[in-house]
Each structure stands twice: as structure tokens, then as C-alpha cells.
Amino acid sequence: MPRQTDGLAYCAYNGRIIPFCSNRKDCMTVSVFDFDNELQACAAGDYGAFLALYRQESASMYALALAMLGSEPPAQVVVHDTFVLIWRNAAGYSPAIGTARAWMYSILRHRARALRHHLGAPATDHSRRLPTLHFPDTQQADTGLGGSLRNLPAPQRDALLSAYLYGGSLDTIAAQLGRTAPDVQVSLEAALLRLNEAVHA
Amino acid sequence: MKARRNFTDHEIACYVLGIERAIPRQEVEDALAHDNAAAARALKWEAYFLGIVDALPPCAPDETLFAQIESTLGMQGLTPGSPSPAPAATSRPGMGPDGHGAYQDMNAGADAPSPGQRRARRRLASWLRRWRLPVALALLVLAGVLLLVVWAGLREVPSTMVSEAVHLLDPR
Numbered sequence: 001m002p003r004q005t006d007g008l009a010y011c012a013y014n015g016r017i018i019p020f021c022s023n024r025k026d027c028m029t030v031s032v033f034d035f036d037n038e039l040q041a042c043a044a045g046d047y048g049a050f051l052a053l054y055r056q057e058s059a060s061m062y063a064l065a066l067a068m069l070g071s072e073p074p075a076q077v078v079v080h081d082t083f084v085l086i087w088r089n090a091a092g093y094s095p096a097i098g099t100a101r102a103w104m105y106s107i108l109r110h111r112a113r114a115l116r117h118h119l120g121a122p123a124t125d126h127s128r129r130l131p132t133l134h135f136p137d138t139q140q141a142d143t144g145l146g147g148s149l150r151n152l153p154a155p156q157r158d159a160l161l162s163a164y165l166y167g168g169s170l171d172t173i174a175a176q177l178g179r180t181a182p183d184v185q186v187s188l189e190a191a192l193l194r195l196n197e198a199v200h201a
Numbered sequence: 202m203k204a205r206r207n208f209t210d211h212e213i214a215c216y217v218l219g220i221e222r223a224i225p226r227q228e229v230e231d232a233l234a235h236d237n238a239a240a241a242r243a244l245k246w247e248a249y250f251l252g253i254v255d256a257l258p259p260c261a262p263d264e265t266l267f268a269q270i271e272s273t274l275g276m277q278g279l280t281p282g283s284p285s286p287a288p289a290a291t292s293r294p295g296m297g298p299d300g301h302g303a304y305q306d307m308n309a310g311a312d313a314p315s316p317g318q319r320r321a322r323r324r325l326a327s328w329l330r331r332w333r334l335p336v337a338l339a340l341l342v343l344a345g346v347l348l349l350v351v352w353a354g355l356r357e358v359p360s361t362m363v364s365e366a367v368h369l370l371d372p373r
Binding site: 047054062063064066067075076079080083084087088096098099101105131133135150163164166169170173188189192195196199 | 210211214215217218219220221222237240241243244245247248249250251252253254255256257258259260261262263266267269270273274276
């Protein structure tokens, strides 16, 4: 049975205590889950580590896949394929290249984009609304990368979110947002600059 | 050999976001597959954008999904701590199999067969549909012949054994 401690639920598993986020607000900026370690354990064939990764991240991955694809069946396929690829390619991951979590999401987003392309999703879908982002209210969350994302002006954040979820050309992103392509380009460049500055600040 | 160009941090960020620009995605993917610095920049941006993921309300997938994943990977019946088939090692640390980057189509589908395999399977299915009756008859005949052979081998053979010892060197 999971037990509640400091905003995180902990679950005894395979002799280890595995934390997972029960309260996303507390988990946004700090995650105590060691993705790198678990992914490297997967590379060694540790089934428990694979299950821990699934338990930790499947709900967030599914939420992202749903936001990208708009319906449940393809989102399930993408999460399925992502975890299969994570297991099969875990040995190819190196912490020297980047974080394990970023590596996992690069696979998920690549699969989601490929599936959307395969399904022939329209470049612009005006019926699709950008999902609402829920940023934490804590003072700590105003700093760093999370704070920077939260504090982006709405036009910049919307341009970034639309590109991240749906991709496409500047024209299609602009059409999605009811703006012009140069306007979207300016917003995106400003947003990327702010994110980079927030990390290096 | 065509020299690979170096992409700026901004170009890589746009690629990771999924923005289609004048630069073909294939060119960027080629750079990511062969240049660790470029791959590191791509994962850096992917990590920055995780703030968006964390701000989306999580949503649990179908309860049967993990069982499906286990089934695809042949992990059914495993319990935590039990040995499982280790995933195949890939050719280049940080990248996917065959030196491909995480942004490339690692397996072109987690369990999807290659186009060649799909063609072979289609040919086999079509052949089986066309020849199923003759094949079934041939299998029946073959089974009958086998039964006959087994029966002939097992049936009792009239004994030709000499029951009395013959003493070849008997001086009698």
C-alpha cells in the first residue's frame, strides 16, 4: 500500500522504497525518483526498475500523448510503444548525453509525431484547444525553469505549447492560434531565450 | 562524402519542438545520430520542455496497458527481482540502436515488423489462402504414411531366431 510522506507517496517494491508523485504540484520542480539509475538498471535487465519507471511516469506520459493526439486509443499505443522502446534501448542511454527522463520523453514525442503523421491528422485543427497548464503556487516555483515557464507572457507560452504539442510549420501554428506567422516566430524566439536564460541564471 | 553541418542551439530547439523549417528534419536527425554534442543539446531542450509535461494534469492509462507491454516484451509471469531477458545492447552510448539518435525512428515501431517482413508475411498469408486445401490433403497423406511406417515398425515380426546354440568348433 502506498503511504503518504511529504507530499509524495512511497511504495515498497522489490526491497526498495519507490516514491511517486501523488501531488503534482509538489513534484513539479523536484523529483526524488532516480530516472538515470532506474534506466541503467533496465539496461541490465532489471524488471523491477522497468515497472518502477512505468509506475512513476506512465500517467504523465499518457497525459502528454493524449494532449498531442487528442484521443485515447492512439495515446495508449504511443505509451505502449514508448515503454517497449525504453526497455529495448535502455543500454543505448548514456547520462553523458542528457537526463534519462528527457531521453524517455524524446522517444514518446517522436512516436507521437510519427503516429499523428501516419494517421493523417490535419495540420491545423481549430476545434482543438490548448490544454490548461497547472503550475504550482509555491514561492519556490517562481524561480528556475518551472518559474520561467509559468511567468512567460501568454502569447509566448501559447506559441511554445502549440509547437510542443502539435508541431508543424510556423504558418500552421499561427493558424491554430489565430495569429500571424511572424508574430508566432517572435514569441517562440523570446520564449526559448527566456528558458535558456532561466537555466543559466 | 558530404560534410555534416553544425546546427545552432536555436535550430536544435526548433527541431525538438517539432517546428517545420527550411532545414530538412533528416539533416538534423543525421547530425544528432553522429554528433554527441548536438544530441546533448537536443536532450537539454527536451529537459527544459519537461516543465510543460509537469504542468499537465496526469492521467492514468488503461490498467491493462502494462500487461500489453509485458506481452510484447515477453515478460509475462515475471515478478520483481526475477531475472528477465536483458535488453539488447546498442551500438553507441547515448543513442539508439545502429547509432540512431533518440529522435530518430528507433525501431520504426515498438513491435512493428520491417517493410520487408510485412511483405514476406503478406506473401505467406496469400500463399496459405490459395493452397490451403492441397496443403491440408498433403499433410493428411503424409500423416497416413507416417502412421503406416510406425505401425510396420512396431508390429510383431515372426521370430527367426535360432533357439539352439550352434557349436561351430564342436569336434563332434
